[in-house]
Amino acid sequence: MPPVTCDPRSPRDTHPRTRCSIRVGLYQRWPTLRESDHLQTYVASQPGWHIALRSSDYASGGTLKRPGLQRILAAARSGDIDVLVVNHLYSLSRRTQHLAFVLSELTSRGVRVVSAADPALDTETAHGLFLVRVVTAVAEIEQTGAVADRRDRRRHEQLSGDESPLAG
Template sequence: MRVALYQRSPVLGESDFLQSYVASQPDWRIALRSSDDGSGATLKRPGLQRVLAAARSGDIDVLVVKHMYNLSRTTRHLADLLDELTSLGVRVVSAADPGLDTGSPFGLFLVRVVSAVAEIEYAGALADRRDRLRHKQESADESPLAG
C-alpha cells in the first residue's frame, strides 16, 4: 500500500508519530509526505493539493493524518474531500483515532459524525467569543469614565 502522510500546522513529534503508525501496518510504505501551515478553513493549501494530485493520478492508496480535522475544519469541505478521495479508491485513516477510517462504511460514518460535532463546537466557540467581545464593548460604553 502506497501511503501519503499529510500534516496541517505540524507539531513537534507528529511526523515521527505518523511514520511509526505506518511502520506498524503490514505492507504499507510512505510514497508521499506533505504538509501545510495554512488555515483548515480553506482547501487552497499547496500540501493538500499535492495529496489530491497524487490521489487523482493513482499514486497513493491510503492517506494518513493524525486527526481528521487536519484535512478541514468545516464539515462540508471534509465531506467533499472524503467523497473525492474514496471515489478515487484512497482510504483515509486517522493515526490518533484508528476508528476513524474510511476503509469501512461504519468508519466513514464515524468520520462524518465526528466532523459535524467538531464544527458545531467550533461555531459555538466563535459565538461565545463574539458575545464576550460585545459584552466588553457594551460595558466600556456604559462606564462613567467613557468619553
C-alpha cells in the same frame, strides 16, 4: 520480484512473493517532529504499506487553499496513493462541508483515509465512515459555538463600553 501494487481494500495474500505494496500519503497541518514520528511508526506497523508522499502545511484548517493538501488531492486524482494517513481528521479541515468534499474526492478515487491517532476513524468501513462524519459534525458545532461566544463577548464589551463588569 518487486512488490505488486494492489487495491488496499482487497484481501492480501500472506505469501511474501505476492504481498501487496500499499502506497501511503502522509498529511500534516502544522507538523511537529513527534507527530511525524507517530505517523511513520503507524505506517511501519501496517504490512505492505510504504510512504509514497509526505505533504504538510502551516495554514488554517478553515480553508482548502493549502499547497500541501492540494498535493495530496492531486496524488489521489492521478492514482499515486492508495491510503492517506493523518494524525487527526481535523488536519484535513475543520469545516464539515470542506471535510466532506475532501473525503469524497479521496474515496471516490479509491483512496482510503485513516487517522493514526484513532484508527477507528477509517473510511474503509461503513462504521469508520460514520464515525468520521459524526466527529466532523461535532467539530463544526464546537467551532460554531466558539465563534458565537466571541461575537457575544465583543457585543457585550461594545454595549458596556470600557467599564469592567467587576467594577463597583
